[in-house]
Amino acid sequence: MKSKVRPQKGWMWLTLLPLYVFTLLFVLGPLVYMVVLSFLTREEVWGVRLDFTLENYANIFEPVYLRTFWESLKLAFLSTGLVVAIGYPFGYFMAKLTARWKKRVTLFLMIPFWTSSLLRLYGWIIIFRAGGIFDRLLMALHITSEPLKLLYTYPAVVVGMVYALLPFMIFSVYSSAEKLDFSLVEAARDLGASPLKAFLTVSLKLTLPGLFSGLVLTFVPSMGLFFIADILGGNKVVLVGSLIQEQLMKARNWPFAAALSIALLLLTTVFLWLSRRLSKESS
Amino acid sequence: MAGSILRLENIKKGFGGVDVLNGVSLEVAQGEFVTLLGSSGCGKTTTLRIIAGLEQPDSGRVLLGGADMAGVPPERRDVNTVFQSYALFPHMTVEQNVGYALKVRRVPKPELAQRVREALALVQLEGFEKRKPSQLSGGQRQRVAIARAVINRPKLLLLDEPLGALDLQLRRQMQQELKRLQKKLGISFIYITHDQEEALNMSDRVAVMKDGLFQQIGPPEEVYSRPRTSYVARFVGxxxxxxxxxxxxxxxxxxxxxxxxxxxxxxxxxxxxxxxxxxxxxxxxxxxxxxxxxxxxxxxxxxxxxxxxxxxxxxxxxxxxxxxxxxxxxxxxxxxxxxxxxxxxxxxxxxxxxxxxxxxxxxxxxxxxxx
Incomplete structure (x- = not known):
């Protein structure tokens, strides 16, 4: 802000009030509640006792839970990696389409969002189940001779994750690739850069902000999405998200669920911070 | 022609059924300053892009230093371009922009730094090394674009209305500077403008273009005083x-x-x-x-x-x-x-x-x- 501040009218702050109230009530409030909860003791049957303890956090370091975190991280990295590998080129080339085709592609990407994501996952069950569409297709093409039984396997979960997260990456890369001035790429070529070199030094560098915001939009949810693993992975693939849900809804261990959530939050924040650092260094 | 740098032979080019170039031929000698003069849409920029290799002609030949350029990508042509909007890399400093052509050729660091210094001195931009293009004025950006394009000493420099975005006073000043720079470097220039005064002022030869054809190619005095067509007579003067x-x-x-x-x-x-x-x-x-x-x-x-x-x-x-x-x-x-x-x-x-x-x-x- 410049030094010259206009005299505020007495009622101006009122217009901002809803925003503050909303943030306090629905963001900060629950967070504080969760932090407090994570230090409390679980009541045997129902609810919590107001006894301070660090036991919930200590529990996280039990091998079985650490493994869950590790599995979640692995899956998040794998699916985010695939999302980048597919979504970046998709978004990049989408920005080069004619206005008419851009509209069409956008529409095709948007249509699935008009249905509940849960319903769409059930669609994948139909595709993946033994003897489902996918199996029949592969067998019809003589690629496999018997059903692969993909449903409730790790690959099914990965496909589900990639499917759910891909649009976020595509749109985020697209929006920054669209701002890319193509004459810069021509200038690079003119100055002696091969197509690949021109892409790496100019196009990629200038679309990194889109790539990183896409990473945020996909990596963060991929750490927490539990229903994809639940529906497509059966109970074979246990992720932090599912663990939290289980502790909260089934085991009724609220403090431990809260501690797990906080741990997940911290872990995600660390990775976000790291990627921020990386993106700043490279630009 | 002895010392011929560029030869265009009957170049034709159309975009989506619209003919842009209808048979353009031109020969440019070593160290010559040739201006393509014409109103917008006459095909000057397309001609330049075909020479640079950013566009392929539908028919006709481009010869650079005697070699046929058919299928040769822009990065392997001994030609550099000063783009109309400068096309400076916004994420790089002045220094990195100017040194780009050397960096992609893996020129060793000390030599690179030395040549960047020389190129910046050539356009009088010493002291601006660490600035980003967004921190420069229009005239300064223009100089960076020129330094970046000449650092690798191309045989031919293509300039697409490089002074178009500058105000009149700066334009006049830059015209003189460009001319001086061209003499000093001994590089052939192909310069695009729609400003007849600029064309007459700077060029060894002016090529007046209309509807994808050269109406007249000749020294400024000739084009001015002995126009071949009514278009040239009207457009030039x-x-x-x-x-x-x-x-x-x-x-x-x-x-x-x-x-x-x-x-x-x-x-x-x-x-x-x-x-x-x-x-x-x-x-x-x-x-x-x-x-x-x-x-x-x-x-x-x-x-x-x-x-x-x-x-x-x-x-x-x-x-x-x-x-x-x-x-x-x-x-x-x-x-x-x-x-x-x-x-x-x-x-x-x-x-x-x-x-x-x-x-x-x-x-x-x-x-x-x-x-």
Missing amino acids: AANILHCNVGQVEGELVRFANAQGSGAFLAQGHSFQPGEPATLAIRGEQAQAVKGLDRSVPGLLGVVKEKSFAGGLLRVTLELAGGGEFVCSRQGLDSDLAPGDQAKIVWEPEHAWPVDLEPAGGPEGEGAEAL
Whole structure:
């Protein structure tokens, strides 16, 4: 802000009030509640006792839970990696389409969002189940001779994750690739850069902000999405998200669920911070 | 041509069914400054992009230093471009922008730094190494673009309206600087502009372009004083164009009379036949509007419509008796002519220049080389 501040009218702050109230009530409030909860003791049957303890956090370091975190991280990295590998080129080339085709592609990407994501996952069950569409297709093409039984396997979960997260990456890369001035790429070529070199030094560098915001939009949810693993992975693939849900809804261990959530939050924040650092260094 | 750097042979190019270049031929010598002059959409930028390799011609050949460039990508052509909007890399500093061509060629760091310093000194931008393009003024960005394009010493530098975005004063100054730079480096320049003054001022040769064809290629004086077509005459120096039918032919002297009056011009080596239509280009500064001349004196009759002053020049616009306008201009601010006055426009026969003697379309293909 410049030094010259206009005299505020007495009622101006009122217009901002809803925003503050909303943030306090629905963001900060629950967070504080969760932090407090994570230090409390679980009541045997129902609810919590107001006894301070660090036991919930200590529990996280039990091998079985650490493994869950590790599995979640692995899956998040794998699916985010695939999302980048597919979504970046998709978004990049989408920005080069004619206005008419851009509209069409956008529409095709948007249509699935008009249905509940849960319903769409059930669609994948139909595709993946033994003897489902996918199996029949592969067998019809003589690629496999018997059903692969993909449903409730790790690959099914990965496909589900990639499917759910891909649009976020595509749109985020697209929006920054669209701002890319193509004459810069021509200038690079003119100055002696091969197509690949021109892409790496100019196009990629200038679309990194889109790539990183896409990473945020996909990596963060991929750490927490539990229903994809639940529906497509059966109970074979246990992720932090599912663990939290289980502790909260089934085991009724609220403090431990809260501690797990906080741990997940911290872990995600660390990775976000790291990627921020990386993106700043490279630009 | 000895020391020929670039040769374009009958280049044709269309985009989506629209013909942009209709057979363009040009030869540029070592160290020559050639300007492509024309209004927007005439095909100048496309010509440049084809030379740079950013566009492929539909037919015709591009030879750089004698080698056919068909299928050679831009990065392997010994040509660099100063783009119209400069196309500086926004994420790189001035230093990195200028050094880009060397960096992609893996030139060792000390040499790279040394050459970047030299290139920046050449355009007088020392001290700006660490700035980003967004922190520079228009003129400074322009200099960075030039330094970046010449650092690898190309045989040929292509400049696409490089001064288009600058204000008039800076433009004039940069024109001189560019010319000096070109002499100093000894690189051939192909320069695009729609500003005829800039073209005449800077070039060794001017190529006037219209509808994807060169109308005339020649030294500035020739294009200015001996235009081949009415388009060139109008575009380069805003001449008056007069259509008439040839009357008497007395050796070199050709007389005519039409609805607007009568006059004479020199055949300039062309054999005119009586009754043949002719088009004349008459420069405003070489014609005079005079009041109260005798009926017998040949000239065009007109009514003064407007008087205006432009930088020491008095411009008198007359409405011709048979329709159409004629602009006379001369030094000084005094004139006894006032709007509404009847006047006669007179000129010396050698100042009425016959144009459009060849079939419309101008020189084509190989013919352009004869210039």
